[in-house]
């Protein structure tokens with residue numbers, strides 16, 4: 207029996223746009239076995255040229271949106287990406303989009319796009335842990351697999367995805383778990399969306415939370431996002447970090463709490479005062495797995511805090527920034543954390 211892909215005639219191949227932003231996938235080192243390298247050096251056309259086999263999956267074009275290591279990713283670039291993807295997918299000329307991206311903040315851009323792209327068409331982030339020039343570079347196969355998923359109608363309606371190391375992750379669950387290993391990405395909350403093996407895709411589930419075409423968030427006409435800081439909790443945390451953020455103009459603070467979103471008594475007191483003044487305090491966790499629930503050891507109802515539920519601190523920050531674009535009550539903001 208011929209497979210679905212073998213039956214496709216060449217001129218019926220789906221059209222996939224690769225939007226490149228830099229990262230290790232475009233990284234270059236002086237030699238093939240060298241741990242120091244510069245991310246974001248190889249252009250999108252060179253990456254496409256290096257993978258002629260990709261053309262059997264899709265008609266592929268590329269655009270260079272940025273050339274940064276993703277530690278330098280900005281909301282300005284994310285907004286530009288979201289705008290370009292919305293335009294491309296509204297035109298019906300593109301069936302799916304791949305975004306090449308550094309891995310450091312891939313989960314943040316993936317989650318931002320999950321909330322601000324309004325289309326069912328596949329949007330797939332990918333990257334690499336080894337530079338383009340390395341021995342056993344992982345980028346080419348990741349890119350090949352990402353194109354296979356972006357070209358696949360079965361990937362549609364599953365929100366923004368990330369394809370790394372043969373795995374398909376949802377933007378909601380994806381997180382980086384190792385500083386250097388190729389198997390760095392995990393989906394610890396709701397599990398994997400699927401797997402992809404040399405362009406053969408298998409899906410296990412749809413994301414449980416709202417995304418993309420169901421999202422109520424829009425960045426049309428938005429030039430600035432409100433400042434939201436992340437404060438990392440630890441034993442004997444200095445409580446005046448809260449005051450510093452408020453003084454610098456933060457409209458919201460996500461505390462990467464210890465354990466189940468905890469912080470010491472002094473920080474709770476300063477955070478409660480900030481909350482009374484209108485700053486939105488979200489309790490997340492510095493722990494990589496598990497959720498943060500309301501009113502466990504901290505009385506959120508009384509203190510006016512929000513629980514991050516399934517979102518890690520950087521994603522909680524993004525949801526809060528978008529939520530603060532409109533006047534919303536604490537109750538409404540908490541509901542967003544249960545919804546997205």
Ligand SMILES: NC(=O)CC[C@H](N)C(=O)O
Nearest residue numbers: 229230275276308309310
């Ligand atoms: N593996 C990577 O992509 C890390 C490289 C770089 N720090 C980035 O995030 O772009």
